Amino acid sequence: MESRNPLLAVDNLSLEFRTRTGVVKALENVSFEIKKGETVGVVGESGSGKSVMSYAIMGISDPAARITSGRIVFGGISLFEKSGQELQEMRGREISMIFQSPRTALNPIRTIGSQLEDVIYRHSSFRGRQIRGRALDLLNQVHIPDPEKRYRAYPFELSGGMCQRVMIAIAISSNPWLLIADEPVTGLDVTTQASIMDLIKDAARERNMGTILITHDLGLAAEYCDRIIVMHSGHVVEVADTERLFMRPRHPYTAKLIGATPNASRDLAELSSIPGNLPDLRAELPACRYSERCEHLKEDCLEPPLPRLETEAGHLVACRYPL
């Protein structure tokens, strides 16, 4: 793989859910790229389509989901041209994913050793005793104390942080090129959060692995990501390098989001909330889905198409009148 080519390119991806109450347009014309070794944050409030997008990349979308346009190109090959079998073999080997609430993300009635072995058996040429050796090695790599003993433990016998370490061990077992971490530290206590994030960062650096960090915590994204993608109700509204995004947000939503994030150098009283709610994605929507909540709304904001301006190199904003 050429390092100049993106590792992952999501191109104009639209996805909808057919439900009994109507068609939910969960993603619309989502485009972005991830380079090798790069950590990219995807931020936005709940319901902005962050997880839906990552499931689409993994090919594990809900059966009710339907991709209506666009492509996902991974390692130069469009994922939609691969067979189900090929996608299955790719998952966990080339793209891995870890989830929120690690304790329920592991099979409750299977030892963590067996769960790790299942994945190693599936994706490697290790057999027999080698598998166990490899599994113990991985548990060591994710800094699980006394791996021999933990090997026979069930998820309910481990803490949330430990379970997330096991999840990471499973995810990196085949040295994937891309790791999608969907709210990996939500619900863990702060010191555990830091150690888990450091673990992900180190694992990514050692393997030159691209990482997508999905989070609603801007502070976390700021600390660990090279670039940040801001999503709002199924649209990518802004993409920029982390520093530039925080220095000079161009989309009104990003600005509000930053204004709503607590910060050591700012008074809590200065925190502002974002007015309004996410629009109902089943209804007819204006070109800009943020328009209803926007303080800078102008008449032609509602007219399609939704612009995608490149205000500076690598700084994209989906707003007709960027700040």
Added chain:
Amino acid sequence: MKGDSLLLIGRRLLQAAPVVMGIIVVTFILTRALPGDPAVFFAGPAADEKSIAEIRASLGLDKSWPEQFWVYLQNLSRGDLGKSISTGQPVMEEIATRLPASLELTLMGLLLAVAIAIPLGILAATRPNSFVDHLCRIVVTIGVSLPTFFTGLFLVYIFYFLLGLSPAPLGRLSIIHISPDHVTGFYLIDSLIAGDLEVFRAALSQMILPASTLAIFALAPLARMTRAAMLGVLSSDYVRTARASGLSSRTVLWVYAFQNAMLPVLTTLGMVFSFLLGANVLVEKVFAWPGIGSFAIEALIASDYAAVQGFVLAMALMYVLLNLAIDILYTVVDPRIGLEG
């Protein structure tokens, strides 16, 4: 883990003791509270006051209830359930010969139900709104809505009367066959032990219709629970993880989904088994099955205290053992169930 399990089993056994004691008391009181005087029944229509009183004394029924209960307890500790006043046989012997017949039938019905319901439930859950799913729904609805005696009669009408495919519904073996030597009391097993394939086939053909009747009844809750449990498990976080890890569909379905879905199914299985023991009573009547259910009905009609007591006691003990077995299975399957469970 192993020592823990043994301890758990021991504790469950201890917990069962007061239950059994309670059952002994309740059955004793209940049978005496029932209307009808066994002495009158036993003495026959021509008896006068004096002979009834004699019979009452010989049965020990003239004593006070506490005295009767004490005698009952003493007999019980010797394994003596008293004599059936209608057949004159020891109740213990009656139950010992009839219980295997009922158990064999019930287990066969349950086996049939499980063999159909679990695959059906899994297929329905993995293919929602498909043909199999609708089939599952129809089977479940039929299963719950048909009473067992009706299903039994209906099957007899079709397969014996109209089609002539199955033998007459007259018990465990037709009269031309001799029952196999008693080893387990299960004709299917005993005939195999004796190496008599002809008797095996005869016993099996007698059993198919009543076992199917029970199976149709037991299918519904099992299939429904399997489907619901599978649906729940298939949308769980850990199945999503298994999919995201690229595990093969077979591993995801059997190792990750199925094993977890079996936990609630196991509970349902225990319940269904108890229902079946109850449903047995009517099915045995329809198929002239010489089981414990038909014995109990006759005893109840005749106000046969000892027999009714023996029956209820045997059933209660079976429930206790069954629940124990389910508990033990649970500890084997689910590591989360420990001592505190």
